[in-house]
Amino acid sequence: MLASSLVFLALAFCLTVAQNLSIPSTWRDPTTSLSLSERVSIAQNCIDTLTGVLNTSTGSFSGLGYWQDANVISAMANLDYFTFSRTNQQAVTDSLNATFSLYTDYDQYGCYNDDAMWWATAAYYGYRAYGDINLLSHAIETWQHVSNYVITASDASSGKQPNKDFLIEGSCEGETMVGGVFWRPTSDDTSVNSITTGLYVALSAYLASATGNITYNNAAILSANFIKTTNMNSGGLVLDSIDAQDCTRSPSDWLFTYNSGKYIEGLSVLASVTGNSSWTSLLVDIVAVATKATAWEGSNGIITEGADITEDNDGVGFKAVLMRGLAEAWSRNIGNTTLRTLIQSYIDVQFNALLDLASTSDSGSMWYSPAWEGPGPTSFIAWGQLAAVDVLVSAVRINS
Numbered sequence: 407m408l409a410s411s412l413v414f415l416a417l418a419f420c421l422t423v424a425q426n427l428s429i430p431s432t433w434r435d436p437t438t439s440l441s442l443s444e445r446v447s448i449a450q451n452c453i454d455t456l457t458g459v460l461n462t463s464t465g466s467f468s469g470l471g472y473w474q475d476a477n478v479i480s481a482m483a484n485l486d487y488f489t490f491s492r493t494n495q496q497a498v499t500d501s502l503n504a505t506f507s508l509y510t511d512y513d514q515y516g517c518y519n520d521d522a523m524w525w526a527t528a529a530y531y532g533y534r535a536y537g538d539i540n541l542l543s544h545a546i547e548t549w550q551h552v553s554n555y556v557i558t559a560s561d562a563s564s565g566k567q568p569n570k571d572f573l574i575e576g577s578c579e580g581e582t583m584v585g586g587v588f589w590r591p592t593s594d595d596t597s598v599n600s601i602t603t604g605l606y607v608a609l610s611a612y613l614a615s616a617t618g619n620i621t622y623n624n625a626a627i628l629s630a631n632f633i634k635t636t637n638m639n640s641g642g643l644v645l646d647s648i649d650a651q652d653c654t655r656s657p658s659d660w661l662f663t664y665n666s667g668k669y670i671e672g673l674s675v676l677a678s679v680t681g682n683s684s685w686t687s688l689l690v691d692i693v694a695v696a697t698k699a700t701a702w703e704g705s706n707g708i709i710t711e712g713a714d715i716t717e718d719n720d721g722v723g724f725k726a727v728l729m730r731g732l733a734e735a736w737s738r739n740i741g742n743t744t745l746r747t748l749i750q751s752y753i754d755v756q757f758n759a760l761l762d763l764a765s766t767s768d769s770g771s772m773w774y775s776p777a778w779e780g781p782g783p784t785s786f787i788a789w790g791q792l793a794a795v796d797v798l799v800s801a802v803r804i805n806s
């Protein structure tokens with residue numbers, strides 16, 4: 407009785423927050439007057455600064471980490487996809503090929519499922535942009551590998567996951583663990599996290615759309631359901647991680663842009679491939695709160711997360727993932743003008759902040775700071791370019 411009243415209150419709260427798709431009047435400059443060709447050249451200029459530090463025989467960008475490398479490759483493929491171009495095809499394909507042959511299933515150290523999934527997703531974007539079936543097969547092989555670390559219904563009921571050497575909880579606080587994906591393949595690592603699961607939702611849904619194979623639909627639905635029921639807070643944002651052995655959660659203030667962003671992307675694709683509008687309602691709810699989350703922005707709307715200018719770290723790469731997820735939601739919800747205007751405004755706030763406050767022009771190239779409120783950097787910062795590139799590529803898409 408008590409439990410169900412609490413659930414009811416949580417849902418009611420979610421719905422109240424979720425309905426509001428209006429644009430706060432306090433947001434800084436939510437529109438752009440730049441033409442399509444100007445925006446394309448701004449995005450490609452940023453990509454060119456990064457390919458300047460790319461070694462295509464290892465797929466690595468000097469100054470970035472392994473998962474971040476995959477995110478630059480993703481943005482490069484997506485710009486070509488959005489503009490029907492092949493400008494970046496050679497660098498994208500060479501890097502994906504090199505990385506796949508260097509590291510089995512794209513897992514560089516043999517110990518991070520999310521690393522493997524970032525690269526497999528980049529391979530999928532490459533396939534989407536260029537129709538290269540070889541890249542699709544990289545994505546599928548990696549998906550099959552990571553599928554060994556998903557909690558199935560029978561794992562949950564037996565309390566045993568075949569690739570883990572400890573007993574697991576089938577549910578936590580009364581909510582199912584089925585569909586959760588382990589962060590690491592290591593047999594004694596107990597963490598199930600939203601980014602690995604969200605990547606798995608999105609890639610499964612993309613593979614469903616590419617192949618029509620129902621296995622991917624079912625996988626996407628199961629894992630999307632896990633995040634929905636078990637790893638979101640009452641305000642409608644995606645939480646970070648949960649321990650499958652003892653149900654311990656990450657701190658409630660571990661609210662990161664990429665967890666909600668990757669889930670928004672996955673739900674957008676899942677809604678299209680299933681035609682089930684309950685996923686659309688959920689993604690609209692999350693977009694409404696993620697674009698206004700005080701956890702990562704002030705009243706001007708500019709994202710302040712991951713603003714470290716002194717050294718690269720994982721956090722500086724998160725906000726780009728939210729931008730990419732929002733752009734996918736924009737692309738797949740053509741009927742919902744209110745939703746699309748909110749997404750467009752939010753991305754343009756970041757776009758204008760980068761151009762007006764956080765950039766420095768250097769003989770034809772633009773350098774971007776990872777601190778989007780500025781000032782512009784005094785030298786090239788590779789991770790500043792990484793953080794910016796998805797904003798610039800998304801601004802091509804959502805203003806067209």
Ligand SMILES: *[C@@H]1O[C@H](CO)[C@@H](O)[C@H](O)[C@H]1NC(C)=O
Binds near residue numbers: 429
């Ligand atoms: C909806 O959001 C707008 C902009 O942030 C705000 O001004 C308005 O009060 C909100 N409306 C409701 C019903 O909360």
Ligand SMILES: *[C@@H]1O[C@H](CO)[C@@H](O)[C@H](O)[C@H]1NC(C)=O
Binds near residue numbers: 461462463464
């Ligand atoms: C690229 O990486 C390969 C393999 O590690 C290395 O042999 C080569 O020297 C690198 N190229 C550049 C330009 O750094």
Ligand SMILES: *[C@@H]1O[C@H](CO)[C@@H](O)[C@H](O)[C@H]1NC(C)=O
Binds near residue numbers: 499500503540
């Ligand atoms: C990538 O690798 C595949 C398989 O080895 C090969 O068929 C393809 O030609 C390669 N693509 C490029 C652009 O090198």
Ligand SMILES: *[C@@H]1O[C@H](CO)[C@@H](O)[C@H](O)[C@H]1NC(C)=O
Binds near residue numbers: 546619622
């Ligand atoms: C569907 O996808 C699964 C997972 O990759 C694979 O095992 C199966 O062979 C595929 N089925 C068909 C008919 O291609």
Ligand SMILES: *[C@@H]1O[C@H](CO)[C@@H](O)[C@H](O)[C@H]1NC(C)=O
Binds near residue numbers: 631682683684685
């Ligand atoms: C749509 O998805 C929801 C949420 O998972 C589910 O409860 C419902 O049964 C689905 N509807 C159909 C027609 O499959």
Ligand SMILES: *[C@@H]1O[C@H](CO)[C@@H](O)[C@H](O)[C@H]1NC(C)=O
Binds near residue numbers: 687743
């Ligand atoms: C757009 O999303 C909002 C919020 O969920 C919803 O109220 C509205 O009906 C949607 N509009 C369309 C045309 O789908």
